[in-house]
Amino acid sequence: MDFRLNDDQQMLRDMVRQFVEKEARPTVAERDEHGIWPDALVKQMGELGLLGVAVKEENGGAGLDYISYAIVIEELSRVDASLGVIASVNNSLVCYGIEKFGTEEQKREILAPLATGRTLGAFSLSEPGAGSDAAAQKTTAVRDGDFYVINGVKNWVTNGDHADTIVLMAMTDASKGVKGITAFLIDTHQPGCRVVKVENKLGIRSAHSSQMAYDDCRVSVSQRLGEEGQGFKIAMTILNAGRIGIAAQALGIAQGAYEAALGYTKIREQFGKPIHEFQAVGFTLADMATRIKAARLLVYEAAWRKDQGLDYVKDAAMAKVFASETAMWTATKAVQLHGSNGYSKEYPVERFFRDAKITEIYEGTSEIQRLVISREITRD
Numbered sequence: 584m585d586f587r588l589n590d591d592q593q594m595l596r597d598m599v600r601q602f603v604e605k606e607a608r609p610t611v612a613e614r615d616e617h618g619i620w621p622d623a624l625v626k627q628m629g630e631l632g633l634l635g636v637a638v639k640e641e642n643g644g645a646g647l648d649y650i651s652y653a654i655v656i657e658e659l660s661r662v663d664a665s666l667g668v669i670a671s672v673n674n675s676l677v678c679y680g681i682e683k684f685g686t687e688e689q690k691r692e693i694l695a696p697l698a699t700g701r702t703l704g705a706f707s708l709s710e711p712g713a714g715s716d717a718a719a720q721k722t723t724a725v726r727d728g729d730f731y732v733i734n735g736v737k738n739w740v741t742n743g744d745h746a747d748t749i750v751l752m753a754m755t756d757a758s759k760g761v762k763g764i765t766a767f768l769i770d771t772h773q774p775g776c777r778v779v780k781v782e783n784k785l786g787i788r789s790a791h792s793s794q795m796a797y798d799d800c801r802v803s804v805s806q807r808l809g810e811e812g813q814g815f816k817i818a819m820t821i822l823n824a825g826r827i828g829i830a831a832q833a834l835g836i837a838q839g840a841y842e843a844a845l846g847y848t849k850i851r852e853q854f855g856k857p858i859h860e861f862q863a864v865g866f867t868l869a870d871m872a873t874r875i876k877a878a879r880l881l882v883y884e885a886a887w888r889k890d891q892g893l894d895y896v897k898d899a900a901m902a903k904v905f906a907s908e909t910a911m912w913t914a915t916k917a918v919q920l921h922g923s924n925g926y927s928k929e930y931p932v933e934r935f936f937r938d939a940k941i942t943e944i945y946e947g948t949s950e951i952q953r954l955v956i957s958r959e960i961t962r963d
C-alpha cells in the first residue's frame with residue numbers, strides 16, 4: 584500500500600496552492616465581509632481546469648481522478664472555503680451528474696461548457712419543506728407535449744444567482760412518491776426561472792446561496808436528465824460523490840485553521856515563552872494534526888474507492904461526517920488558541936470557524952450521514 588501522492592497529484596496540489604495564495608488570499612477577508620461573489624477567480628478556476636477536474640477530456644474536463652479532485656477542493660478551501668464550495672458544486676453536483684446520466688447531446692451542449700468554466704452550474708434539491716427529507720418535493724413538472732411546465736420554490740441553491748445550468752429535481756407523479764421525482768437541466772436564462780433572494784449567511788459568504796422560484800417555466804423534454812421517475816436516485820447518486828467534495832472542503836478548512844494556529848502559537852509569547860511550549864497548547868496542536876491526518880485518509884480513501892469503481896456510499900458519508908466535525912473542532916480550538924485575537928476579523932480563524940459549520944449541514948447533515956452509515960453497516 585502506497586500512501587504517497589503521485590507526481591501529477593503533487594504538481595496539481597502545488598499549482599492550486601500557488602493560485603490561491605497569489606490570487607485568492609489577498610481578497611478573501613474582504614469578499615467574506617461583504618459577501619462579494621469572486622467573479623474573476625471563478626473564471627480563473629475554469630481556465631485552470633478546476634471546474635471539471637474529473638470530467639473526461641472528451642467531455643471538456645481535465646480527465647483526472649477523484650483523488651485529484653479532492654486535492655483541488657482541499658487546497659482551495661485551505662485559503663478560501665467559498666471557492667471550495669463553488670468548485671465542488673460545479674464539479675460533483677453538476678458535471679458528474681450530467682456525465683453519468685446525460686445523453687450525448689447533453690454532454691456536448693451542456694457539460695462541455697460547464698467543465699471548461701464557460702458556464703457555471705448549480706444543484707436544486709432542497710425546498711422550504713424538503714431538507715433532510717429530500718423526497719418531500721413540492722416542486723412540480725407537468726408534461727405538456729414535448730415540454731414540462733415547472734412550478735415551485737427551491738432554496739439553498741449554491742451558485743444559483745450566477746448559474747447558467749441547474750440540475751433540478753421536481754415531482755412528475757406525486758402518487759409514486761420518490762419514484763415520481765424527475766431530474767431536469769434548467770437553463771436559467773429561460774423565462775420562468777428567477778432568483779427570489781440571496782441568503783445573508785454566517786459563513787462561506789463569498790459563495791452565494793439563493794432561493795429560486797419557477798413560475799410556469801417550460802423546459803423541453805430534451806432537458807430531462809435520465810428517465811421520468813429516476814430523479815431521486817440520480818440526486819442521491821450525485822450526492823454520494825458530492826459528499827467527497829464537501830469532505831475535502833472541510834479538510835481544507837481544518838488544515839487552514841490548524842496552520843494559522845500553529846503559526847500564531849509560535850510567535851505569541853506569554854509568561855516569557857512562545858505559547859506552543861505550554862503542554863496544553865502543544866497537546867491541542869497534536870490533536871489537531873492527528874484528527875486532520877485521519878480525516879485526510881478517509882477522504883482520499885473514499886475518492887480512491889470511487890476511482891476504482893468500488894461502492895463508496897458508506898465511505899463518502901464517513902469521510903464527510905468525520906472531516907466536517909474535524910473542521911468544526913479544529914476551527915473552534917484555533918480560535919481558542921488565539922485568545923481574544925481569535926475573535927477578531929484581523930485574524931483568519933474566526934472565518935474558518937464560521938465557514939466550518941456549514942460542512943456539518945449541507946449535502947446531508949451529520950445526522951443524515953450517520954443514518955446512511957448505519958443503514959449500510961446493518962444491511963446484511
Ligand code: CAA
Binds near residue numbers: 715741819896945955
Ligand atoms: N445512494 C444511492 N441511492 C440511494 C441513496 C444513496 N446514498 N440513498 C437512497 N437511495 C435510493 C434507495 O436505494 C431507494 O431506491 P430503491 O427504492 O430503488 O432501492 C431510494 O433512493 C429511496 O431511498 P430511501 O427509501 O432510503 O429514501 P428516504 O426517503 O428514506 O431518504 C435519505 C433517504 C438518506 C434520508 C435522503 O433523503 C437524504 O440523503 N437526505 C439528505 C438530503 C441532502 O443531502 N440534501 C442536500 C441538499 S443539496 C446541497 O446541500 C447542495 C449545496 O448547495 C451545497
